[in-house]
Amino acid sequence: MSQTIDNAPYTAFHRRLALACSGGPLLDGYILSIVGVALIGMRPDLGLSTAEVSLIGAAALVGMFVGGALFGVLTDKIGREVMYTADLLVMVACSVLSFWVDAVWAITLLRFVLGMAVAADYPIATSLLAEWLPAKKRGRLLGQQIVAWYAGSVLAYVVGYLFLELAGPGSWRWMLASSTVLCVVFLVIRRGSPESPRWLAANGRVGDAVRVVEKHLGVRVDGRELMPDPAERGRPAGLRLLLTQPYRRRTLFCGLFFMCQVGPLFAMLTFGPQILSSFGMPGGTVMETLGTGLISLVFLLGCYPALRLIDTRGRRPVIIWSFALMTVPLALLGVWPTAPAAIALLALCAYAFLCGGPNVLDWTYPNELFPTEIRATAVGVATSVSRIGAAVGTYLLPLSLTGLGTGPTMLIAAGVTALGLLVCVAWAEETRGTALGASPAAPAASAGASAGARTARGAVPAQRVAQTAR
Structure with missing residues (x-):
């Protein structure tokens, strides 16, 4: 694959494409978080049981499990551009319908379909963005997609708070339907976004790939340079x-570290008010909502130093140290379940800030570790696996708080995070500075003495990086 794209200057075209691709993560953060506020009014209005609350909270995550695997494969087969608008149209339809339904099964179904549409956007948008970005900007711009997720989450709590203050808990229908506005905004922003030249070339459309590169990057490229590596031909697909x-x-x-990260995280964001209430946060509605909104804001702020560190220190050391430190505040709350509400809030904010490392690598790693013909499939599968943990955690958290108590619940979250640490120590590779079309090779060793040396140095030499990931 030609180095034209990897070495291209960063332009306004890349900035617009990054903004357009951020729509999916932003909507995901908004849609998954707004339901936590909406449940405050939905529960008494509809007479929901704890199990029904858990079902509604987890429905979108189960939908993401199905949608990630299904639409990742389709995106690699039929292209990024074809799927780019359809998923947003589905989100619009489900958001509008959410205003009118009042049966638990209907709300659950709509949340499930919304989850499928959101999961479809991850392999579509992140693969498209990765395949257009220059190498020196790829880690930062892919990492910034998760910043959009937390921006959506913070926005959801701000909107939810305003609805609670101005219209009361009975405004939950408006909360669920409010994502329609964001969907329409990103439908407009995405107009005119091009297909990936790497996907076009990999699927025999070299002429189209040449034309789209010349149009959007302003450079002429030899079509033969865009052809996939001969070693890639004839391999099994999908x-x-x-x-x-x-x-x-x-x-x-990719699937396991993502799962161990988002399992506790999504449960916390979906049922943040209930968690803070268990530590004695006063107010019943508004205070817990504001507290959870603050935690979401800290999740967002933690991404910014991590974006710098993955380019200066490397992907592998950042993700290992982040998981190690994330375990500490959760374990603290586990052994001190009677901590004052202020201490609990500070500990959860510390966890949120330290999550920045894995957060910015959620989509960076699968896009850098896999070749063009299976890149979207890999992102989709990683998303699906992660949502197994997220759905289970979200469904079980309110039941665990009620049945086991706050301390054991926090210790379980700490154990899941510690498992993520072990996965990263064993398997995390260094992909900093890698050309997206580099030749494949066996992954670099990531255990034992060599792993320790590499972690201590923060990165591997550039010539070895080029051999370990695409």
Whole structure:
């Protein structure tokens, strides 16, 4: 694959494309967080049981599990551009319908379909963005997509708070329907976004790839340079390729670290008011909502130093140290379940800030570790696996708080985070500065003495990086 795209200057075209691609993560953060506020009014209005509250909270995450795997494969087969608008139209329809339904099964179904549409956007948008970005900007711009997620989450709590203050808990229908506005905004922003030249070339449309590069990057490129590496031809496609070496281990790594990260995280954001209430946060509605909104804001702020560190220190050391430190505040709350509300809020904010490392690598890693023909599939599978943990955590958290208590619930969250640490120590690779079309090779060793040395140095030499990821 030509180095034209990897070495291209960063332009207004890249900035607009990054903004357009941020729509999916922003809507995900908004849609998953607004339901936590809406449930404050929905529960008494509809007479929901704890199990029904859990079901509604987890429905979108189950939908993301299905949608990530399904639409990642489709995106690699039919292209990024084709799917780019359809998923937003589905989100619009589900958001509007959410205003009119009042049966638990209907709300659950709409949340499930919304989850499928949001999950579809991840492999579509992040693969498209990764395949257009120059190498020196790729880690930062892919990492900034998760910043959009937390911006959406913070916005959801601000909007939810305003609805609670101005219209009361009975405004939950308006809260669920409010995502329609964001969907329409990003439908407008995405107009005219081009197909990925890497996908076009990999699927035999070299002429189209040449034309789209010349149009949007302003450079002429030899069509022969855009052709995939001959070594890539004749390989099994789709999910089958993910199950071959070296991709099998990379698939497990991306899915498992993502799952161990978002399991506690999504449960916390969806039921943040209930968690803070268990530590004695006063107010019943507004105070817990503001507290959870603050935690969401800290999640967002923690991404900014992590964006710098993944480019200066490397991907591997950042993700390992982040998981190690994230375990501490959760374990503290586990062994001190009677902590004052202020201490609990500070500990959860510390956890949120330290999540920045894994957050900015959620989509950076799968896009850098896999080749063009399975990149969207890999992102979709990683998203699906992660949502298993998120859905289970979101469904079980209110039941655990009620049945086991706050301390054991926090210790379980700490254990899941510690498992993520072990996965990263064993399998995390260094992909900083890698050309997206670099030749494949066996992943660099990531355990034992060599792993320790690499972690201590913060990065591997550039010539070895080029051999470890695409």
